Amino acid sequence: LQNNPVLADVSSDQQQTGLETDITVDRDTASRLGLVMSQIDNTLYDAFGQRQVSTIYSAINQYHVVMEVDPRYWQDPSILRDLYVSTAGASPSGVATTNAVAGTVTHSAGVPAPGSSPANSTQAANVAGEEARNAQTNALANTGRQGTSAGAAVSTTQETMVPLAAFSHFAPGHTPLAVNHQDQFVASTISFNLQPGASLSDVIPEIEKAMKVLNTPATIRGSLQGTARLFRESLANEFLLIPAAIAAVYIVLGILYESFMHPITILSTLFSAGVGAIIALLFFHTEFTIITMIGVFLLIGIVKKNAILMIDFALGAERTE
Known part of the structure; x- marks a missing residue:
C-alpha cells in the first residue's frame, strides 16, 4: 500500500519491536532424558507464569499465594540456563519423616495386643501414626498444585533434575x-x-x-473504518434511499395539491437536474465524492423549488380566471 x-x-x-526469548526444545533429547513437554511447560510456568499454589484465608478476606522466580532474575534471559526440570513431575513419591508440620500430635503407645510385647506394640503404633500423618501432610501440601512441575516440599525422595539447557537452546526474537x-x-x-x-x-x-x-486466509478479514466506512455505507444504501425519497416527496406533494399529476410534473425536473450535474462533473473532470453528492442534492432541491413555484403560480392563475 x-x-x-x-x-x-x-x-x-x-508494534513488532518487542524483545522475547524463543526456546526450541529438542524433543528427542528430552525423551531420552525421561521428560515430556507437559513437564517442561509446567517448569516454565512455575518460574514465570505466576502459578497460584495456595490460598490463605483470614477472617474477612482471602489471599492467593503465587509461585514465581524472583523478579530481579526476569531481566536477563540467562536465567533459563539455571532452570532445572524434574523428571518426576508429579506428587511426592516418598514418605516425609523429617519435615512434620507444626501442630502435629505425637502418638503414644497404645494397649499391647494379646500375645505381643509392649515394645513391639509401641513401635507398630508409631509407624502407623507416622504414615497416616505424612500422607495427610503431603495431601495438604499438594492442594491446588496438581499442575506444578515438582511435588511437595516435604518429600524426602531425591528426584532427578535435568538442566533446561541440556535439551533446548535459546534465541532472541521479536514480539x-x-x-x-x-x-x-x-x-x-x-x-x-x-x-x-x-x-x-x-x-x-x-x-x-x-x-x-x-492471499489472506479465511480467518483474516479486512474492513473499512472511519470516513471510508461511512462512504461505503452511504453508497450501499444510496440505491434504496433515492427511490424512497422520491416516493416520500410524491406522497407529500400529492397530499398538498390533492392531485396525482402535479407531483409528477414537479418530479420530472429531477431528471434534467441530475443529467446537468453529471455533464458538469464530466466537463470539469471532477470526481463524484460525498461533497459532490451533497452539491447534486442541493441542485435538485433548488430545481424542485422552482418547479413548485411554477405550479403554484399556474394554479393561482387558473383560480382567478
Missing part, C-alpha cells in the same frame, strides 16, 4: 508490545491519507485488490 500512487502516509498501529482488539477480535489498523486528486472511490478498490494479492 505504501507504493500505491493514490495513497499517502500509510502507517500501522502494529508485539501490545495486542489491539476490535469487537473482541485481535485487530491491526492501517491508516492512510489520499494523494491530491484522489478520492475514496479510487482507494477502496486498491485496498481490496491488495487483500486478494496477499
